[in-house]
Amino acid sequence: MKEYRVGLDIDGCVLQTYEPFLKETNKRHGTNFKFSDMTSYGVDKIVGITVEELIDIFASIDDRDSPLCDPNCPKVIDNLRSEGYIIELVTAHIPHKTMLFDPLLEALDNYKINYDLITFVDNRSNTVKGQMASLFDYMLDDAPHHIMEMGVYTKAILYDAPYNVNVDIPSVWARVPNWTRLEQLLLDDVK
Numbered sequence: 001m002k003e004y005r006v007g008l009d010i011d012g013c014v015l016q017t018y019e020p021f022l023k024e025t026n027k028r029h030g031t032n033f034k035f036s037d038m039t040s041y042g043v044d045k046i047v048g049i050t051v052e053e054l055i056d057i058f059a060s061i062d063d064r065d066s067p068l069c070d071p072n073c074p075k076v077i078d079n080l081r082s083e084g085y086i087i088e089l090v091t092a093h094i095p096h097k098t099m100l101f102d103p104l105l106e107a108l109d110n111y112k113i114n115y116d117l118i119t120f121v122d123n124r125s126n127t128v129k130g131q132m133a134s135l136f137d138y139m140l141d142d143a144p145h146h147i148m149e150m151g152v153y154t155k156a157i158l159y160d161a162p163y164n165v166n167v168d169i170p171s172v173w174a175r176v177p178n179w180t181r182l183e184q185l186l187l188d189d190v191k
C-alpha cells in the first residue's frame with residue numbers, strides 16, 4: 001500500500017480557536033463579534049484591535065476551550081490512517097504564555113486526535129508552511145496566504161471559513177466545507 005502524507009493545519013481546521021479568541025475579545029471590548037463576522041483574514045482589523053493585542057489574546061486562551069471545527073474530525077483521521085495515510089499536524093500555533101504547548105497537546109488528546117506527527121513552525125514566518133509543502137501529498141489549511149504558497153508544491157486543500165469563501169486562489173486544488181468531504185476527496189483521489 002502506498003503511503004500518502006497529509007499535512008493538516010490545526011487552527012481553523014481541527015480546532016476552532018476563533019471561538020475562545022472571540023469570547024475573550026468580546027469580553028475585553030464589550031463587543032459581540034461572531035465567527036461569521038470574520039469575513040477577512042485580517043481579523044484584527046475587523047474587531048478593531050492591534051496585531052499585538054491579537055497575538056496577546058491568542059497567547060492567553062486555553063486550547064482546551066476550543067471546540068472541534070467538525071465533530072467528525074477524529075473519526076475521519078482514524079479512517080484515513082487505517083487506509084494508509086500518514087497524518088501530520090503542521091501548526092504555527094501561538095503557545096500559551098505560561099504553559100507553552102501543553103494545553104494544545106492535551107486538547108488534541110482529549111478529542112482523540114490520533115496523529116502520526118506534530119510539527120511546530122515559527123509563527124512569525126508567513127512562508128514556512130509553503131516551503132514545507134513539497135514534503136506532503138496533500139495539505140489542508142484555512143489561511144488563503146498559506147494555501148497560495150502550498151498549492152505550488154502539493155495538492156492544497158482549503159477548509160472553508162468566512163474569511164476565505166470569497167477569495168479566489170488559483171493554486172487551490174480543492175475546497176472542503178467539512179471533514180466528511182475531506183475524507184471522500186482523499187479516498188476518491190487514489191482510486
Ligand SMILES: [Mg+2]
Pocket residue numbers: 009010011012013141142143
Ligand atoms: Mg489555520
